[in-house]
Amino acid sequence: MGATIDTTGSDxxxxxxxxxxxxxxxxxxxxxxxxxxxxxxxxxxxxxVTLLAADQQWFVAAVGTDLCGTSLGDAICTLALDVExxxxxxxxxxxxxxxxxxxxxxxxxxxxxxxxxxxIAEGVPVGTxxxxxxxxxxxxxxxxxxDMLLRLARQAVTTxxxxxxxxxxxxTLRRIxxxxxxxxxxxxxxxxxxxxxxxxxALGEAIRDPDGQVVDWQFVDANPAWFALxxxxxxxxxxxxxxxxxxxxxxxxxxxxxxxxxxxxxxxFVHHIPHLRRWFRGHCFRIEGDRFGAILxxxxxERAADGRQSALIQLGDLLRxxxxxxxxxxxxxxxxxxxxxxxxxxxxxxxxGLTQVEIGPDWTVTGGASLTGRQALDTFGELAGDIGxxxxxxxxxxQHDRRTAGHADALIARGIGAxxxxxxxxxxxIVSAFLVCMTGPRQWTGEEIVFLRKVADRVEVGMAxxxxxxxxxxxxxxLAHRLKNTLSMVQAIASQTLRGSVDRAPLDAFERRLxxxxxxxxxxxxxxxxxxxxxxxxxxxxxxxGCDDRITLTGPDVALGARAALALALMLHExxxxxxxxxxxxxxxxxxxxxxxxxDDQLSMTWRECGGPSVQQPARRGFGSKLLRLGLxxxxxxxxxxxxxxxxxSMRANLADLVGG
Numbered sequence: 001m002g003a004t005i006d007t008t009g010s011d012x013x014x015x016x017x018x019x020x021x022x023x024x025x026x027x028x029x030x031x032x033x034x035x036x037x038x039x040x041x042x043x044x045x046x047x048x049v050t051l052l053a054a055d056q057q058w059f060v061a062a063v064g065t066d067l068c069g070t071s072l073g074d075a076i077c078t079l080a081l082d083v084e085x086x087x088x089x090x091x092x093x094x095x096x097x098x099x100x101x102x103x104x105x106x107x108x109x110x111x112x113x114x115x116x117x118x119x120i121a122e123g124v125p126v127g128t129x130x131x132x133x134x135x136x137x138x139x140x141x142x143x144x145x146x147d148m149l150l151r152l153a154r155q156a157v158t159t160x161x162x163x164x165x166x167x168x169x170x171x172t173l174r175r176i177x178x179x180x181x182x183x184x185x186x187x188x189x190x191x192x193x194x195x196x197x198x199x200x201x202a203l204g205e206a207i208r209d210p211d212g213q214v215v216d217w218q219f220v221d222a223n224p225a226w227f228a229l230x231x232x233x234x235x236x237x238x239x240x241x242x243x244x245x246x247x248x249x250x251x252x253x254x255x256x257x258x259x260x261x262x263x264x265x266x267x268x269f270v271h272h273i274p275h276l277r278r279w280f281r282g283h284c285f286r287i288e289g290d291r292f293g294a295i296l297x298x299x300x301x302e303r304a305a306d307g308r309q310s311a312l313i314q315l316g317d318l319l320r321x322x323x324x325x326x327x328x329x330x331x332x333x334x335x336x337x338x339x340x341x342x343x344x345x346x347x348x349x350x351x352x353g354l355t356q357v358e359i360g361p362d363w364t365v366t367g368g369a370s371l372t373g374r375q376a377l378d379t380f381g382e383l384a385g386d387i388g389x390x391x392x393x394x395x396x397x398x399q400h401d402r403r404t405a406g407h408a409d410a411l412i413a414r415g416i417g418a419x420x421x422x423x424x425x426x427x428x429x430i431v432s433a434f435l436v437c438m439t440g441p442r443q444w445t446g447e448e449i450v451f452l453r454k455v456a457d458r459v460e461v462g463m464a465x466x467x468x469x470x471x472x473x474x475x476x477x478x479l480a481h482r483l484k485n486t487l488s489m490v491q492a493i494a495s496q497t498l499r500g501s502v503d504r505a506p507l508d509a510f511e512r513r514l515x516x517x518x519x520x521x522x523x524x525x526x527x528x529x530x531x532x533x534x535x536x537x538x539x540x541x542x543x544x545x546g547c548d549d550r551i552t553l554t555g556p557d558v559a560l561g562a563r564a565a566l567a568l569a570l571m572l573h574e575x576x577x578x579x580x581x582x583x584x585x586x587x588x589x590x591x592x593x594x595x596x597x598x599x600d601d602q603l604s605m606t607w608r609e610c611g612g613p614s615v616q617q618p619a620r621r622g623f624g625s626k627l628l629r630l631g632l633x634x635x636x637x638x639x640x641x642x643x644x645x646x647x648x649x650s651m652r653a654n655l656a657d658l659v660g661g
Contacts, residue, residue, distance in 0.1 A: 329360030
C-alpha cells in the first residue's frame with residue numbers, strides 16, 4: 001500500500017480504541033445489519049465495518065467475506081482516515097496509492113473501494129464503513145448511494161458510542177449489584193460500600209425552567225470518594241447548584257442531561273477542573289424521574305502519562321529538525337513546560353566548577369518570570385553536593401526544604417515556589433541541566449522525575465549533535481577556503497612558470513579547467529560535500545560564459561555524488577568553451593539546448609548546438625574530446641556527433657553510478 005499514518009494521529013486512535021473497548025465489539029453482531037445495508041444499497045459483494053488497531057485491521061462486521069481482518073499493509077482503509085466525508089477509488093489497479101497492494105494484484109483481486117471514516121471521541125478516526133467490489137466502477141457511487149453510506153457511517157458511530165456507554169454503565173451497575181447481593185440486602189452494609197467505593201458516586205436531581213428544559217442540577221448525596229475527588233465538602237455541595245459548584249462545567253451539559261432523562265441513554269464525559277489541576281472521566285445514567293446517578297473517576301495520572309509519552313515522541317521530531325543550539329533549547333523547553341504544566345522550563349550549560357548555569361531561551365507561562373541567562377546555582381539553595389553527584393534535585397516547597405529554606409524569600413520573589421533541577425553527565429562530568437519551576441508548592445511524582453531525566457538526556461544528545469554539526473560545517477568551510485586558495489596558487493604557478501615557454505592556448509585551457517573545478521567545488525561546499533543537485537551544478541557552470549539568454553536548460557532534479565558533480569562540471573565547461581570559441585555561442589544567432597531525462601533508473605543527457613558556424617570533424621582528438629568520451633560516470637557511454645548544423649553530444653549513465661563517490 002505505502003499508506004502512512006502519522007504518529008500523533010495513531011496514538012490518539014489507539015487511545016480511543018482502548019477507551020471505547022472497541023476490540024470487544026469485533027464479532028458481537030452489533031454492526032452486522034449496517035454492513036448488510038451498505039452492501040445492498042451500494043450493490044457491492046463486500047461491505048465491512050473496520051477497526052484500524054495497532055497490530056492489524058480488524059473487521060467488526062463483514063458481509064461477503066469470512067476473514068476477520070487484514071494486515072495494515074493491505075488495509076486500503078488507512079487512506080480513508082483523513083478524508084472529510086468519503087473516499088471513492090473507482091479502479092484500485094490504476095490508482096498509484098493502491099495499484100501495488102497485495103489484495104489488488106493478488107487474491108481476491110479487488111478493484112473498487114468506497115469508505116467513510118468512523119470518527120469518535122472528539123473526531124478521532126478509528127476505522128471505516130466501506131464497500132468493496134472485484135469489478136472497477138468508473139462512475140463510482142450514485143449520489144443516493146453516497147448519501148446513504150454517509151448516513152450508515154453516522155449510525156455506526158452512534159452504535160459504537162452507545163455500546164461503550166452501556167458497557168461502562170452495566171459494569172458499574174454489575175459491581176454495585178454484586179456487592180449489594182453479597183451484603184444480603186443489609187442497609188448498613190450497603191451504606192458501608194457506598195462510603196468505601198473508590199470511584200466517586202453522587203445522586204443528583206435536574207433543575208428545570210418553567211418550560212421544562214433542564215438548566216442546572218443539584219446534588220443530593222455523594223460518597224466520601226466523590227468529595228475527595230471534587231474538592232467539595234457536603235455542606236457546600238448541598239448549598240449550591242452544579243454550575244456554581246463547578247464554573248468550568250460546559251454549557252452543553254444541561255442539554256445532554258435533558259436528553260438523557262428523556263431517552264434514558266447514559267452519557268459519558270471527560271472533564272478538567274483547572275483549580276484542582278485534575279482530569280476526570282464521568283458517566284451519568286437515569287435512575288427515576290429527574291434523578292440521576294453520576295460516577296467519577298480520576299484519570300489525571302493516566303492523561304499525564306499519555307502526555308509525557310507523546311511529548312517524548314514530539315521531542316525526538318523537534319530535535320531532528322533543529323540545527324541551532326538556541327532552537328533546541330527553545331523547542332525542548334516549550335514542549336516540556338506544556339507537558340508538565342509548569343510555570344517555567346529551561347535547559348542550560350553548567351560550568352566546570354559547578355557554580356553557574358547558562359540557561360538558553362526558556363519557556364514561561366504568560367506573565368511568568370524567565371530564567372534565561374547566567375544563573376548562580378547557589379541562589380537556588382545549598383545544592384552543590386547533589387549536583388556534583390548528578391542527582392536530580394527535587395524541591396516541593398522552597399520554604400520547607402532544608403536546602404532552600406534560607407533562600408526561600410528570594411526564590412519566591414522571583415516566582416519560584418518549587419523546582420526540579422536534573423543534571424546531565426557527558427564523558428563522566430556534569431555539563432548541563434534541565435530546570436522546571438512552579439510559582440507555588442508542588443508535589444512532584446516519581447514518573448515526572450524519570451520523564452525529566454529522559455528529556456534532559458535527549459536534549460543533551462541533541463545539543464551535542466548540533467554543536468558537532470556546527471564544528472563540522474566550520475571545518476568544511478575552512479577546508480573549502482584552503483582548497484580554493486590551493487587551486488588559485490596552482491593556476492598562478494602554472495601561469496608564471498609557463499609564461500612565454502609554451503603556446504598560450506593550452507595554458508588557457510588548463511586555467512579554464514581549474515576554473516570549472518572551482519565552480520563544481522562551490523556547489524559541493526553548499527551541500528557539505530555530500531553531493532550536488534544537477535540543475536544547480538549545470539546552472540553555475542554555464543553562467544560563467546555569460547550567454548544565459550542563448551542557453552536553454554531543461555530537466556528534472558537529479559542528485560549527484562561529489563565525483564559525478566566534478567566530472568559534469570569539467571565536461572560542461574569543455575563544451576561551453578568550445579561553443580564560445582568555435583561553435584554556436586561564437587555568433588549572436590547561435591544557441592545551445594541542454595536537456596536531460598530520467599527513465600528506468602538511467603539518466604540521458606543531450607547537448608545540441610544550432611545557429612553557429614558550419615561544423616567540421618577535428619583532425620585530432622585533444623584532452624577535451626577524451627574527457628567527453630568518458631561520459632558522465634567514466635564508463636564511456638557517450639557519443640559525439642559533428643553535424644555541420646551543430647555539435648551534438650549524447651551521454652548516458654546509471655543513476656546509481658552518479659550518486660556514488
